[in-house]
Amino acid sequence: MITYDDVLSAAERLQGVAHRTPVLHSRGLDELTGGTIYLKAENFQRVGAFKFRGAYNRISRLSDAEKRAGVVTVSSGNHAQAVALAARLVGASAKILMPLDSPEIKIHGVEGFGGEVVRFDRYTQDREALVREIAEREGRVLVHPYDDEYVMAGQGTAVQELIEDSEPLTHVFVCVGGGGLISGSAVAAHALSPGVKVIGVEPEAGNDVQQSLLAGERITIPVPHTIADGQQTTAPGKLTFPVIQKYVSEIVTVSDAEIVTAMRFAFERLKIVLEPSGACAFAAVLAGKVDLTGAIVGVTLSGGNIDAGKFAGLMG
Amino acid sequence: MITYDDVLSAAERLQGVAHRTPVLHSRGLDELTGGTIYLKAENFQRVGAFKFRGAYNRISRLSDAEKRAGVVTVSSGNHAQAVALAARLVGASAKILMPLDSPEIKIHGVEGFGGEVVRFDRYTQDREALVREIAEREGRVLVHPYDDEYVMAGQGTAVQELIEDSEPLTHVFVCVGGGGLISGSAVAAHALSPGVKVIGVEPEAGNDVQQSLLAGERITIPVPHTIADGQQTTAPGKLTFPVIQKYVSEIVTVSDAEIVTAMRFAFERLKIVLEPSGACAFAAVLAGKVDLTGAIVGVTLSGGNIDAGKFAGLMG
Numbered sequence A, B: 001m002i003t004y005d006d007v008l009s010a011a012e013r014l015q016g017v018a019h020r021t022p023v024l025h026s027r028g029l030d031e032l033t034g035g036t037i038y039l040k041a042e043n044f045q046r047v048g049a050f051k052f053r054g055a056y057n058r059i060s061r062l063s064d065a066e067k068r069a070g071v072v073t074v075s076s077g078n079h080a081q082a083v084a085l086a087a088r089l090v091g092a093s094a095k096i097l098m099p100l101d102s103p104e105i106k107i108h109g110v111e112g113f114g115g116e117v118v119r120f121d122r123y124t125q126d127r128e129a130l131v132r133e134i135a136e137r138e139g140r141v142l143v144h145p146y147d148d149e150y151v152m153a154g155q156g157t158a159v160q161e162l163i164e165d166s167e168p169l170t171h172v173f174v175c176v177g178g179g180g181l182i183s184g185s186a187v188a189a190h191a192l193s194p195g196v197k198v199i200g201v202e203p204e205a206g207n208d209v210q211q212s213l214l215a216g217e218r219i220t221i222p223v224p225h226t227i228a229d230g231q232q233t234t235a236p237g238k239l240t241f242p243v244i245q246k247y248v249s250e251i252v253t254v255s256d257a258e259i260v261t262a263m264r265f266a267f268e269r270l271k272i273v274l275e276p277s278g279a280c281a282f283a284a285v286l287a288g289k290v291d292l293t294g295a296i297v298g299v300t301l302s303g304g305n306i307d308a309g310k311f312a313g314l315m316g
Helices: A004-014 A027-033 A051-059 A064-069 A078-090 A104-112 A127-138 A149-164 A180-192 A208-215 A240-247 A256-270 A277-286 A308-315 B004-014 B027-033 B051-059 B064-069 B078-090 B104-112 B127-138 B149-164 B180-192 B208-215 B240-247 B256-270 B277-286 B308-315
Strands: A036-041 A071-074 A094-099 A116-120 A171-175 A197-203 A250-254 A296-301 B036-041 B071-074 B094-099 B116-120 B171-175 B197-203 B250-254 B296-301
Touching (some): A004 A051, A004 A149, A027 A036, A027 A277, A051 A078, A051 A149, A071 A078, A071 A127, A078 A104, A094 A127, A149 A296, A171 A180, A180 A197, A180 A296, A197 A208, A208 A250, A250 A256, A250 A277, A256 A277, A277 A296, A308 B256, B004 B051, B078 B094, B078 B104, B149 B180, B149 B296, B180 B240, B180 B296, B208 B250
Parallel strands (some): A071 A094, A094 A116, A197 A250
8 A cells, every 4th residue: 555655756757847836824714614725726736737747757766678668658638748748858758548539639749749649439448448459469458547556645735735834624525536646636635634624426327336335345437417527436456445545534526517616716717727527526615515614725726628628608 | 307316215205115026038039030129017006007106206295285186197007007006105185087988897896995996088178278277176186198208217117127136237118108107218228228229119199208309399180090008199299298208219010910920929929918018119129120139139028908809810
């Protein structure tokens, strides 16, 4: 299981490479919630999301031989761009499997970072088999989006920085997909804020981790229908789940409407852009899912990759 | 005429009261323009725009007797909220004349800062006469949105901070309405970056300052039709114009479409929210109005007050 030393080691790797993103604070938000709220703005991270942290921590540790062979992953989202950029920075090639129906803007994003995009049909082809086949045939290292200890530890640096740049927390809210961000964050939070409550936030339609914690084992659900496209995972990871069991106090869920409200608040009051999954943890705070009177609260704003047209559609 | 000492004095006043807003930098933007671009993010200022700087610099200098009498201004925009907040911070009352058709969100903003809103009909009532009548009858100090040396010097602290937090500039782009921001900024820019070119940016439809500079005297135009509602002024100020004549190299104009493009770039690439006037100076840089190859460029992002619905309409 990863430890705080792994997070510290990741922080060393990321020094001068990842952005130390700002911690935002809003008087209005404190008045609204009754707590002191610190927002870690990972929408300002390289590639627009926290995903760069984990990808770079993993990829910067490749051996010279591995760098020559390159990396491969499958992702239609922020992890794709994160892997492409991290690979370019260490001089490795990256193959990214993306569904045929991925938005052009995301394809161009990956290609802009020098990644090679391989399209596949998500309805007829098995993505896991496909990516493993490429990894084996070409000797490429598979960079998993969450179920990898270097990735988990790398993501944990977001909450490490959040606490270093604010104060010890009583609560921290983190969005949950496969569990990479929350597992690293939970380890960092407990190391720097003993007694902290780590609260995971899932979209209502995709509460696989909430169900898994209640059941005491990993539960798989159908692909959830939610605007939070970064959290359409169907089960917690094999490596992330035990960390979540050990360090996470509870999982709360938010509706798509609550996510839109949080995106609107971020836009109008904080003047920043959040994608739906990026606003998920914040939505739980705004919707009052937990009483925060007198609490010292950290919240991850995990990403801001949404095009203006899509945002307009959600606000319309 | 204001001098750099006035800007420094304003900076002292604002210390610990105004936010020292971040200076943003984007590799992608540098590649696009061929220059090094520093963006001063005044959308993160208190009340969401640079206007707080000038208002507070003016209002914090009221005598005790003046504070007891309070202040008055007329504004439907960011200056209204800036005056309301600044007055509250020094314990003075504020009366803000706002047109009957002002958006409710702006009315609530002023009232939220404790300002008293007085509605008037902008089609039948003379705003200048009205505000002067209240000032005289109630002994209130009129806080002009730009034609006031304390206001001008206060706004100049934005560019002072921009240069202190980056490096000496070859060019600085500043949006122009009545000329408060650009006059203070031009004085600060020339003090900290000798030889700098100060470039004012107006909406195409409202180029009263451009016309005035060419004519060598203040020209008045009809109220311009533009989405840049912070720049619907009809003439440069009496006090701002001589400063602009002395320190501003040129005025360039941008179309509403170019402003929308800049707002979209800020949203999608920088993950920040700009209102139309707030994106005006940036629009000139993005549209390539001036060759910036090898230049070291400062740009004011002057405000971010736009509701999500209106933004959606512009992006649709």
